[in-house]
Amino acid sequence: MITGMVITLNESKNIIGCIESLLQVCSEIIIVDSNSTDNTVELAESLGAKVITQSYLGDGFQKNVGLDYASNEWVLSLDADERLTDEMVSEIKAVDLTTTNHDAFAFRRRNYIGSRWIKQCGWYPDFCIRLYNSKKTKFSEVKQHASVQAQNPKRIEADIIHYSFENLGQLFAKPGRNFSGRAAKIMYKKGKCANSFSPFTHGLNAFIRKYIFQKGFLGGVDGMTVALSSAVNSYLKYAKLLEYQRDPKVIENEDFDKIW
Known part of the structure; x- marks a missing residue:
């Protein structure tokens, strides 16, 4: 069982697609919202997500807030503008999280400008840990550019999509x-x-x-x-x-x- 985790601020354009993507592999969704003024919270709750309100603390601190509310050890963290590909969904479902020796899994990330997949400039393959055992590791407690501090991660050769910029x-x-x-x-x-x-x-x-x-x-x-x-x-x-x-x-x- 996996808990999906997303931090948000005014993500009404993205939150439905993100949650629907996570629900393919997650049994619960937790949204940590930093006082959105649009209808992000209402949209998330309409899809069954649990919403925690927390003024923004900085990247790593904010991404760890939801851990105290998670029912599952394994957490899948996505940004609101990220999506799982069908290939990634299949790969996650194939992993036996109850017996694995790994404390985290890193995904390839496709970064887009508009509908254009940017494959140069270090934007692909942009490996980042998104699935991790919260009893063994978590995001680094820094305010900018936080990452999961795993000791024994494994790369999954499949992609998630990141809609980085509209133009x-x-x-x-x-x-x-x-x-x-x-x-x-x-x-x-x-x-x-x-x-x-x-x-x-x-x-x-x-x-x-x-x-x-x-x-x-x-x-x-x-x-x-x-x-x-x-x-x-x-x-x-x-x-x-x-x-x-x-x-x-x-x-x-x-x-x-x-x-x-």
């Missing part, structure tokens, strides 16, 4: 959604430092990694765009960190206890 405009809006600002605040609180060259060098390195080493050049315009977006995000992160170091007025106007 290229959303991809370039990512830095504007304050991902870079959050990262800069976290780095500043940890005492990390930047110099005048840091924004440029980190931005350039991000572009080269995505476009050259992860073969973004094979992806045409989409590959170039993903590489450029990564570069912009990296540039802004270190530019903001440098700003915190150099400008006391900016520091005065920031609340470093409210990163989220």
Whole structure:
């Protein structure tokens, strides 16, 4: 028996498809919602999901909130914009979770922009642990880019689908959604430092990694765009960190206890 787990904030466009996908292999669904103002909660409850309301604590902390409410040891965690493929459903059903020696299973993830599957820039195969034994492991308790800290995971050679962005405009809006600002605040609180060259060098390195080493050049315009977006995000992160170091007025106007 598996518990499906999803964290949400205003996911009315995605939540029905996500829950219906999980119900193919899960006996219960738990939604941890951070005060949605749309009808995410109502839609989830209409499909039988248990909804827990929790103001956002950061990625890993939030994804662990629902564990105290789960009836099953095994948890399948999806983001609201992710779906199981038919192949993945079959693979999960074929695993004997009562006898396995593994504490978690990693899935390949197909990342999409619109209806376009992006196979370059490190976007595929993007292995990530999504099914895990909650008595043995859980998500790392960090506020950004959390992952399941499994000791003996196994890869399942099947895919889940991630509808990452509806279009290229959303991809370039990512830095504007304050991902870079959050990262800069976290780095500043940890005492990390930047110099005048840091924004440029980190931005350039991000572009080269995505476009050259992860073969973004094979992806045409989409590959170039993903590489450029990564570069912009990296540039802004270190530019903001440098700003915190150099400008006391900016520091005065920031609340470093409210990163989220």
